[in-house]
Amino acid sequence: MNKTAQTVExxxxxxxxxxxxxxxxxxxxxxxxxxGERVEVWADVYRDGHDVVSAALIWRxxxxxxxxxxxxxxxxxxxxxxxxxxxxxxxxxxxxxxxxDEFATWRHxxxxxxxxxxxxxxxxxxxxxxxxxxxxxxRAAATIILKQCEDYLQTGDTASLLTDELKEAMAESQxxxxxxxxxxxxFVADRPRARDGAWYEMIPRxxxxxxxxxxxxxxxxxxxxxxxxxxFDVVYxxxxxxxxxxxxxxxxxxxxxxxxxxxxxxxIGAADGGHDAIHPELGTLEDFRxxxxxxxxxxxxxxxxxxxxxxxxxxxxxQHPQWFRRRPDGSMRxxxxxxxxxxxxxxxxxxxxxxxxxxxxxxxxxLYWIDQGVKIxxxxxxxxxxxxxxxxxxxxxxxxxxxxIFLAEAFTRPKLMKGLAKLGFTQSYTYFTWxxxxxxIEQYLNExxxxxxxxxxxxxxFVNTPxxxxxxxxxxxxWMFKSRVALASTLSSTYxxxxxxxxxxxxxxxxxxxxxxSEKYEIKVRDWDKQGNIKSYIRxxxxxxxxxxxxxxxxxxxxLGIEDGNVIGFVKQAADQSNTVAVxxxxxxxxxEFWLPLADIQVxxxxxxxxxxxxxxxxxxxxxxxxxxxxRLRIDPARDPALLFRCLA
Numbered sequence: 001m002n003k004t005a006q007t008v009e010x011x012x013x014x015x016x017x018x019x020x021x022x023x024x025x026x027x028x029x030x031x032x033x034x035x036g037e038r039v040e041v042w043a044d045v046y047r048d049g050h051d052v053v054s055a056a057l058i059w060r061x062x063x064x065x066x067x068x069x070x071x072x073x074x075x076x077x078x079x080x081x082x083x084x085x086x087x088x089x090x091x092x093x094x095x096x097x098x099x100x101d102e103f104a105t106w107r108h109x110x111x112x113x114x115x116x117x118x119x120x121x122x123x124x125x126x127x128x129x130x131x132x133x134x135x136x137x138x139r140a141a142a143t144i145i146l147k148q149c150e151d152y153l154q155t156g157d158t159a160s161l162l163t164d165e166l167k168e169a170m171a172e173s174q175x176x177x178x179x180x181x182x183x184x185x186x187f188v189a190d191r192p193r194a195r196d197g198a199w200y201e202m203i204p205r206x207x208x209x210x211x212x213x214x215x216x217x218x219x220x221x222x223x224x225x226x227x228x229x230x231x232f233d234v235v236y237x238x239x240x241x242x243x244x245x246x247x248x249x250x251x252x253x254x255x256x257x258x259x260x261x262x263x264x265x266x267x268i269g270a271a272d273g274g275h276d277a278i279h280p281e282l283g284t285l286e287d288f289r290x291x292x293x294x295x296x297x298x299x300x301x302x303x304x305x306x307x308x309x310x311x312x313x314x315x316x317x318x319q320h321p322q323w324f325r326r327r328p329d330g331s332m333r334x335x336x337x338x339x340x341x342x343x344x345x346x347x348x349x350x351x352x353x354x355x356x357x358x359x360x361x362x363x364x365x366x367l368y369w370i371d372q373g374v375k376i377x378x379x380x381x382x383x384x385x386x387x388x389x390x391x392x393x394x395x396x397x398x399x400x401x402x403x404x405i406f407l408a409e410a411f412t413r414p415k416l417m418k419g420l421a422k423l424g425f426t427q428s429y430t431y432f433t434w435x436x437x438x439x440x441i442e443q444y445l446n447e448x449x450x451x452x453x454x455x456x457x458x459x460x461x462f463v464n465t466p467x468x469x470x471x472x473x474x475x476x477x478x479w480m481f482k483s484r485v486a487l488a489s490t491l492s493s494t495y496x497x498x499x500x501x502x503x504x505x506x507x508x509x510x511x512x513x514x515x516x517x518s519e520k521y522e523i524k525v526r527d528w529d530k531q532g533n534i535k536s537y538i539r540x541x542x543x544x545x546x547x548x549x550x551x552x553x554x555x556x557x558x559x560l561g562i563e564d565g566n567v568i569g570f571v572k573q574a575a576d577q578s579n580t581v582a583v584x585x586x587x588x589x590x591x592x593e594f595w596l597p598l599a600d601i602q603v604x605x606x607x608x609x610x611x612x613x614x615x616x617x618x619x620x621x622x623x624x625x626x627x628x629x630x631x632r633l634r635i636d637p638a639r640d641p642a643l644l645f646r647c648l649a
């Protein structure tokens with residue numbers, strides 16, 4: 001890399017480098033991509049005068065010293081494009097360099113004068129002189145330059161100076177005194193699990209078989225074959241840490257707990273330890289490691305809940321009292337989100353004088369669980385903690401563990417959710433849980449897949465959570481459960497369910513979007529093969545996802561114009577265009593007959609792209625030809641509210 005490169009701010013300097021894509025807030029936050037996938041970069045690059053401009057895309061790992069480079073191509077109107085493929089997960093920096101190609105400028109002028117019949121004797125000497133000054137290129141380029149220079153000197157034939165191979169060799173070898181570099185821009189290359197995955201949320205203590213008896217990691221291991229058979233990729237555990245006794249909550253969030261009430265797992269910390277300890281009734285650290293290993297054997301990963309909150313019994317309150325704020329009467333302020341009260345939880349004070357030590361301690365909690373084999377963390381309510389902390393924490397962790405994934409559980413205001421995604425969260429919860437009408441689903445997905453959101457916001461569509469039983473599920477109708485999981489698993493490349501969804505659990509607290517007898521406050525024992533379950537339905541959806549790359553991404557999505565307003569239709573296409581899937585899902589319990597328009601759908605990659613001629617049902621394998629640019633379909637939600645097709649040429 002030429003050390004004469006200078007940094008340019010905006011349009012300063014010899015060259016103007018503007019309108020760079022991709023960028024998030026002018027380069028303030030990193031763009032997100034997936035390792036192994038091509039990253040395309042565009043920019044306007046120009047300078048004064050008529051000299052020939054060259055440009056290159058450069059990039060390196062954030063901790064690396066050496067830059068890598070790829071030429072950029074001019075597309076007209078001073079718009080340039082280049083690309084590269086990140087070969088490992090991690091944080092990167094990229095920039096654009098521009099310079100004057102002096103030899104190409106000379107050649108262009110020489111050819112114009114040649115056509116005009118001008119005297120070229122001095123021009124030829126000037127061009128040959130440039131060859132003698134070339135020095136920065138490789139051996140192959142030097143060989144070409146030397147040969148063409150000798151040919152000209154021996155023959156006087158200017159054709160030796162005008163060959164394309166000499167032009168390329170000189171582009172590599174001549175000095176670049178006006179080399180100008182743009183600002184440095186950040187981006188993150190994540191591993192493929194950051195892009196797609198099916199999550200199964202498991203509450204560990206409810207995985208046992210004996211009523212009232214606390215589940216163990218051994219019980220969790222016993223459940224894995226069932227979860228793996230449904231096709232899930234990630235097993236996400238609610239907090240596994242010791243639960244405080246002071247102000248412990250009872251059933252249904254009762255302020256006073258009974259003797260055998262287990263309390264909320266989100267009231268973290270007791271005499272047995274805090275965020276780096278395991279609840280004794282679940283087992284030991286070795287038991288947890290065995291669980292992680294068992295998940296790996298079933299080709300699933302473990303995700304842990306990271307909740308930055310403490311019970312009043314957490315060891316940190318004694319060890320680091322300065323990390324917590326007290327009220328004027330000396331009492332501890334418990335957590336509140338009016339009208340909700342969390343008397344069993346206190347929050348650390350991120351504004352305390354010892355905040356640096358608090359930040360380090362929380363980072364060390366993440367590093368500890370990484371050492372135990374965990375590479376995915378679902379962060380509870382990150383929007384209630386300072387944004388600079390999350391940006392620092394994620395950056396610190398991913399610099400040394402670039403394969404770690406952070407999911408932001410933030411059901412909050414849209415710009416807060418997007419702000420968390422910008423500053424580093426790999427994935428984000430969304431409003432999908434409450435989007436039920438066709439128009440609002442389409443509107444929301446168009447927002448998430450549009451620019452600039454698609455460059456930093458990766459949605460994870462959860463159909464339910466331990467906290468949230470949406471009103472549309474409270475009737476317990478199987479078609480609705482199937483419709484919602486079909487929507488989540490096909491619209492988004494990442495989605496999740498909470499245990500019990502597959503059993504159609506739906507008893508609410510009257511008038512509220514919360515489960516009655518929530519297992520946040522008690523231990524449940526279930527018959528996981530209960531009659532009426534939809535496990536096989538979920539299995540088929542996950543199998544379709546795994547075998548169709550189009551469903552493993554979210555951005556390449558286009559909605560179809562179906563006349564029935566209670567049927568939503570869309571097409572998704574793989575990044576390399578090798579796979580195209582069309583989906584139609586009923587949003588009401590009625591039988592629907594409708595026309596699915598596919599006239600402009602093309603399949604295949606590159607020069608082999610052709611209009612779709614048929615579709616294949618991803619579940620049944622049946623094939624149907626397209627006639628008049630589409631196909632007439634019938635959906636009976638009582639049987640199956642969703643139709644999934646692979647488009648064929």
